[in-house]
Amino acid sequence: MARKGSAFAGLWVAITTPLKNGQLDEAKLKEQVEFQIAAGTHGLCPVGTTGESPTLSHEEHERVISIVVQTARGRCKVMPGTGSNSTAEALRLTKWAAKEGADAALMVAPYYNKPTQEGFFQHYKAVAEQVGIPICVYNIPGRTGKNIEPETFVRLATLPNITCVKEATGSLDQASQILSSTDLTILSGDDSLTLPLLSVGGEGVISVVGNIVPKDMLALLNAYSQGDTKGAEKWHHKLFHLCRDMLGLSTNPIPLKAAMKMLGRDTGELRLPMTPLDAAGETKLKQTLVNYGLL
Template sequence: MSRKGEQFAGLTVALVTPFKDGKVDEAALKKSVDFQIEAGTDVVSPVGTTGESPTLTHDEHERVIAIVCEHAAGRIKVMAGTGSNSTSECVRLTKYAKKSGATGALIVGPYYNKPTQEGFYQHFQAVAEACDLPIVLYNIPGRTAKNIEPETICRIAELPTVVAIKESTGLMDQASQVLSGSNLTLLSGDDSLTLPLMSLGGSGVVSVVGNIIPKDVKAMIAAWNKGDIKTAQAAHHKLFPLCRDLLGLSTNPIPIKAAMTALGRDAGPVRLPLTPLSESEMQKLRKSLTNHGLL
């Protein structure tokens, strides 16, 4: 089955937003884009969950999109986070991403206000009608407080510009329903579930761990796509402990920012209300990085 959104297949890295002296560290952000280009990453995704979008001002949010698009300069695709719990704000951000040169928009289900399923549909319909930038749905009910049900996703998928979904429910049955009921390209929103979802027909991942080991993640995806199941499984099991710690020690992106700092990358601190890892958590993280051969 041919799927919409194949341009977003493979490895997308959800970029952290580096901070310095309370502001976005623009130089470090550009270095992160270069790091991903050199690693062969397919797509970068700024200002998503990992990019701490909830604590960015509107001006900062737009500035991060602009910097990433400008610095990418066509060398790598950009899936800009433009979601909001306000439909009009989502439209504005999506139009801005298109104007900045983004390849697509990653749009999370509206959070906090808990729309009905009809509300979800009308939200995405309004954005799609206002701007023709390709849309990647982002369903993460653990953060938004409301699941976009598979039937609704398949309905939204009929909108021409909705081409893919970042699946972050952790539910294999939901992913199967979306894959069998639509022609969306499905991307894992959890690093530890990339290979399981690809076995169902998924096409890659929007990765957090890819901020530090993009080549490892890309190699696992490539092995699966070549039909080398044993190599892909071995890669999965090597990645799993690190994925578990980077997503399980504390709220994302606290651990990945700590890992980047430990590895000499300019990630800077997290913004309140997020707080740094405790000393015991940091020891566990260092052990995980050492076991993976990174320290």
């Protein structure tokens, strides 16, 4: 069957929010958008976890959405993060994304307050009924503290503009259950699980490592879609070591921003409570980039 969110299949990159002297670096953000478009990336996800949304002000959050949509100018899709543990705040951000011309909204599950399954459903329902753009539900219990259960996704799938799931539970069983019981499209929320999720019916990835090697992640997706499973496996194993040895050094986006600084694509600046890699971590990261062929 055709899945609701198939228009959102492919490579999405969860881009970072460039900072300079504590402020949003708008010029560098525009460069990032152009870099991804030139690589052939299908869509961009600004102001998510990788975009340090928890430490951006509401005004900065909205500004990033506006810049990315305006810079992309329809050359690739834009699905900004608009989630919150406050339904009213999530609604405000999603309305802003829709007003600015975003193609969809990525809404993380409410975090810290740990809603019931009914609470999850009512949260997404409240936003979906008041905003017309498609919504991708981001399920990442490792960060939010609670899982959105497959049975709740069955209910969410009845809402017309709930179309996709960013699946970051690490459970292929959960993904399989959602795919077999709904018409929602699943996008991987973990780079290293992209190929396994494709094998059970996933249709793409919202990638972190795509910030630096978007063409390689595209090569994996393209190989798989063309039936070249051996080629896809080769890309998976190549990317796996980069994901493990880079992203495993610290909490995202700490090592990613450090890598982008080494590659001359970012200042590497973070906003507290995120802190830079220590000297040992930087040494390991540099060797990882050398081993991959990036330095």
